[in-house]
Amino acid sequence: MAKARSNTRRDKPKDNGRRTKKKISPLNSDSIDYIDYKDVDLLRRFMSDRAKIRGRRVSGNDSQQQREIARAIKNAREMGLLPYASQVTTQRRGRGDRPDRGDRGDRGDRGDRGPRRDDSSSSSSSDAAATEAVDQTTAAVETVDASAGGED
Numbered sequence: 001m002a003k004a005r006s007n008t009r010r011d012k013p014k015d016n017g018r019r020t021k022k023k024i025s026p027l028n029s030d031s032i033d034y035i036d037y038k039d040v041d042l043l044r045r046f047m048s049d050r051a052k053i054r055g056r057r058v059s060g061n062d063s064q065q066q067r068e069i070a071r072a073i074k075n076a077r078e079m080g081l082l083p084y085a086s087q088v089t090t091q092r093r094g095r096g097d098r099p100d101r102g103d104r105g106d107r108g109d110r111g112d113r114g115p116r117r118d119d120s121s122s123s124s125s126s127d128a129a130a131t132e133a134v135d136q137t138t139a140a141v142e143t144v145d146a147s148a149g150g151e152d
Helices: 040-044 063-079 121-149
Strands: none
Touching: 040 063
């Protein structure tokens, strides 16, 4: 006789030893029936500081309320009442704040490797050719200007 296998996930809820209190939706607590896309103050309560729509777990809405909130926020964004994204600036740390660099002492930026090699020999020939071409163009323009100026 075969024993019927039971799925333990479906039989009993998972117990982590921690009970979470269900979050109450602000829509239920304020008894709001209709969500208007023009009510920007209400919609901002369901958005993060970066203008993202907060999830159901965070806001406490049920699925229907979350759909209505999301649709109203998207309509308000389309109408220009709410931003699509809000830029949050963070203060960057300066180079002096980095503890992982250590003290370089009197070595400077190059350390004990010595001065840099000058590898600009190949680029200097192309720079010289470009400078010569510019000089020729300038001379040609000056010649045209001088000839045009003398005919007055």
